Amino acid sequence: MSDAAGYRGYIASRPILGNRTAQHVQNLVIRDYAQRHGLLFKLSATEYAMPGCYMMLQQVLQELPLLDGVIAFSMFMLPPARPARRAVYDTVLSLGRTLHFAQESFVVTCRQDIGRIEDIWMIQQATSRPVEI
């Protein structure tokens, strides 16, 4: 992208993996990540509190042509359904943009990065399921 388009922050207003992080703390983490990586941080979009709602994520993806990328607070803010996550990665990469996760310090810049993140996501999902004996 071009001169000073910047990276839109993306924070949560509902718990992530059952844990709550105050919104101003999420923004601090994102701002620190952006500074350390030399990225221009633009005011965060806050995902809505309704369970299963990703309207602000959609809004950010619609805005993506005008941005350099997105810095989400955590990779676990992505939708839990794998096809929905794939759709997010595809949108970002097809536009030549990047998707960052500040808390985990991960970035999606190419297809190979998706594999790393998806492995973590699926292991997280598997280990959080109750074990059936």
Next chain:
Amino acid sequence: MNDFDFREAAEIERGEQLLRDGYVIEPVENRPALDRLRDLMVTVACGYLSTPLPSDPELWLNRIGDLVSVERLNAFRIAVIAGMNAEPWVRRAYFDLARNALSSLVGNELAMQRRLNVSIQLPGDDSSLLPLHADTWSGDSPFEMVLWVPFTRCFGTKAMFLLPPGPSDTFATHMHTFKTAGVEAAYEAVKSDLAWIEIDYGRFMLFNQNLPHGNRINRENETRWSTNCRFKGLFTPYADKKLGEFFEPITLRPASRLGLDYVMPEGFDE
């Protein structure tokens, strides 16, 4: 009014207006406090910009676009917010703008947001927009009310918009159908029902932040300056904006203090 509602008639009327329209607009209850807040706002802004204090504060605020570019706007806004919130008298002065209205609409035992927010909408700026949203959608408790104060006259696209209660109820039933189309599509669907809030300096608005609201690109040739701050009943439920980190008690009453301090007699265990 009924036999079991002991509020005064004026309180009931004000409350019905809020429930019907989603907001009330009234003259500020303490004009010197408002002027002092505006003087501080201008002083902090002039300090940041290293410019002399203006003789006409409202005109200067309206024309801030001559001094601040869109690229510098957010840093400037953050500096103004920080400068204002650094003054210990600011929150009390802000509360005094609508003390009686807050008492009748929210309660007399209140929690107040710990920091005032400042919005600055330059003409033509698309970087500081608040798309259609309700504060409850992003973590505010439905028991909160917003005290919104303009520091320049708001009209036309310089104003904020609010979806009134009836259309808001309808929208809530099918909001989920916009989950892929997004917020802008939702705005298009409701825009004919929106109320655009015209309000002059010297007045405040208390509005129901559970209703969808926001702003569009300011197409007027003046800048909007406004502040907002949330209030709620101290003992009403909190959501993601917690007591302590976001809210703080401001009018704790003696009976509550007695209750908080009370310890039942102990030592009766066998």
